[in-house]
Each structure stands twice: as structure tokens, then as C-alpha cells.
Amino acid sequence: MRNKIIFGLAIGGIIIGLVCAYILGIQHPAQTPVFKPVSSPYETAIYSNGIIESSQIAGQNINIFPEVAGAVSKVLVHEGQQVSAGTPLVTIDDTVQKATTEQLRLQSEATLSLLQELKAQPRKETLAIAKAQVDQAEANLKAARDQYDKRHASYEIDAKSVSKDVVDTAMDAVSQAATSLEVANRQYALTKAGSWIYDIANQQKQYEAANQAYLAANALLQKYVIKAQADGVILTVNASPGSYVSALGSYDSYTQGNDPLITMGTPQDYLAVRCYIDEILVSRLPAPAQIQAQMSIRGTDLKVPLEFVRIQPYVSPKIELSNQRQEKVDLRVLPVIFRFPKKGLDMVYPGQQVDVYIGKK
Numbered sequence: 001m002r003n004k005i006i007f008g009l010a011i012g013g014i015i016i017g018l019v020c021a022y023i024l025g026i027q028h029p030a031q032t033p034v035f036k037p038v039s040s041p042y043e044t045a046i047y048s049n050g051i052i053e054s055s056q057i058a059g060q061n062i063n064i065f066p067e068v069a070g071a072v073s074k075v076l077v078h079e080g081q082q083v084s085a086g087t088p089l090v091t092i093d094d095t096v097q098k099a100t101t102e103q104l105r106l107q108s109e110a111t112l113s114l115l116q117e118l119k120a121q122p123r124k125e126t127l128a129i130a131k132a133q134v135d136q137a138e139a140n141l142k143a144a145r146d147q148y149d150k151r152h153a154s155y156e157i158d159a160k161s162v163s164k165d166v167v168d169t170a171m172d173a174v175s176q177a178a179t180s181l182e183v184a185n186r187q188y189a190l191t192k193a194g195s196w197i198y199d200i201a202n203q204q205k206q207y208e209a210a211n212q213a214y215l216a217a218n219a220l221l222q223k224y225v226i227k228a229q230a231d232g233v234i235l236t237v238n239a240s241p242g243s244y245v246s247a248l249g250s251y252d253s254y255t256q257g258n259d260p261l262i263t264m265g266t267p268q269d270y271l272a273v274r275c276y277i278d279e280i281l282v283s284r285l286p287a288p289a290q291i292q293a294q295m296s297i298r299g300t301d302l303k304v305p306l307e308f309v310r311i312q313p314y315v316s317p318k319i320e321l322s323n324q325r326q327e328k329v330d331l332r333v334l335p336v337i338f339r340f341p342k343k344g345l346d347m348v349y350p351g352q353q354v355d356v357y358i359g360k361k
Helices: 002-025 095-119 124-157 164-193 197-222 279-284
Strands: 045-054 062-064 070-075 088-092 225-227 232-237 244-246 249-252 257-259 262-265 270-278 291-297 303-311 332-341 353-360
Touching: 045 262, 045 279, 045 332, 095 197, 124 164, 270 279, 270 353, 279 332, 291 332
Parallel strands: none
Antiparallel strands: 045 270, 045 353, 062 262, 070 088, 070 244, 088 225, 232 262, 244 249, 249 257, 270 332, 291 303, 291 353, 303 332
16 A cells, blocks of 8 residues: 555656756747847947036036025925026015014115215304304403403502402403313314214224125125026926025935035926946047937937037046945046937936937037
């Protein structure tokens, strides 16, 4: 009985093995590729990876960072919006800076008023008072001189009619009145001369300093409204009302890093492609006048001819594609920039990676 069981299991194993061999031996036809694999259109070419960017002199997008820190109060634009230079993009809460600017404006106006007051001297009413004091001093002198003349004449006629002391006192009163008149005349001349030139110069400098402080505060106040510096299109907005931003940009809770507040591109009549040529292939790169290239959009059969723009003559680590500042292999690349017209390519956006073949004319 035991032998029958062993032979039965052996025969069953053979049958299962034959069935499995048959099933595994069936050949399945390969699936049709979704799109044609990328291939070189030239007899000899250099392959490189590329990133689509805005077509600019610098070859990169416009990264906008605020110059002041604070909470975002309003976001005035959205992604994909066309804007012109000077268009407000984002406003930051400026409550404190606005109050500071107003305070400095009032201080500047106060110093200006005092400067104008000094330049307007002498005041008509003040000059009239000084002139009245001169007239009063002249009248006092005349009265004192008359008193002295009378006493002196009486003394000359009869020495016993008036004492010598009375005559001397009257003469002293004339001297005091004369001195008072001289003081009044000098005070009148000083008032009539107006403000001292050094006082005016000092107040002028104080006004200029206060005005410059106001202008600086007002210039800083204007920076609480982030404006577009050039015509272009909004690519990304990395802030929302209530979020905090600083000169480092805005904090991204997903990447745990700081991003630009807004990223802008130029008007997208043309887009640029920044290609990265491996350093071991740089020697095979054709002369600039003989360079031709073709771009393939990944996931499609679309191939776009490229127009050579320039070579960025600096070999650098390939952190643009890997987003890693430190790699186990220090791969260095030479950036080469091309461009192409955007018309008819609605599925192409800045930031896409593309395959580029560079050949020789």
C-alpha cells in the first residue's frame, strides 16, 4: 500500500511538472509601445537631458523674494496670469510701517515749518514792538534830560535852590536813559536783521535729515506691495493670505524648505531648453555655428527642432536635474541653451524634462 502511494505521488508530480512546463513555455507577444522610443535624428549626435524654462537673457525664471518680512494680507494674482511690469502681485501687512512713515512725515513738516519761520524773520509785529521800545527809550531820555536841564539851570542861578546831589542824580538818570536807548536801538537792529544765518543753516540740515528719514520710511513702505519687475506670466504662487513670508521666501511644509514667494516667466511666445552635456562628451560638441538639435517630449511622439542660443561656459555639478547638492558620484555637466516657439505646443510647460539630441549641420 505504501509503494502505491509513493508511485501515485511521483506520477502526480510528473504531470504537474509537464503542465507547468507547458504553461511557462507559452510565448506572449510584447505589448505595443505607447509611443515610439526616443531615437537620434542625426547620423552622429550627443544625447542630453534638458529642462524647459522661460526664454530670458539669464536663461532662468524670475524668482521673486520680498525685501520685508510680515504676514501676507492679499494675493492679487493667480498661476497662469499674464502680468505687466509694475502690476501688484502680493501685499504684506504694513500697519506698523505705515504708522512709522506717517510719524516721520509729520516730523519733517514740523522742521520745515520752523525753517520757514526762521527765514521769514523779522516778524512784523515783533519789529513793531522793538521800534516802540526805541521810541519809549528816546522819550525817557528826553524826559531825563529835561529834568537835568531844569535842575542844572536852577543850580547855576542859585546854588542853594537845588542841592548838588539832586543835580548829580538827574545827570545819572540822563546817562541811564541814554544807555537804555542804545540797548533799545541795538535790540531793534538785531530784530530787524532777522534770524542768524547759522541758525537757518542748522535748521535746514535738520529738515533735510527729517525729510530723508521720511523718504526712506516711505520707500520701505512701498516694498510691502510686491510688484512685477517685468512683463511675464505667473508660474507659481507660494503664499496665501495669513502666511508669513520673509527675505528667505515662504516656508513649504511639504519640502520643509523655503521657496520664492512668486516665480515668473517671460511672455511665452518662446520657451528655452537648458541642456546638460556630460563633461566626457563636451569635446564632441560641435562649434556653435554648426550646432543643430531636436527635442523629444516625454510620453509623446512629438519632436521639436531647437534653435541654438548660447553655451553657458561653466561646467558645474548636475544638481539642476537631481536636486541633490551632494551625490555619491560627482557628475559635472556643461549647460547649453536652445529655444523654440511655443505656438501649437499647449502641453509643454516650464519645468518639464525633455530628451535632446545635438548634432552637427
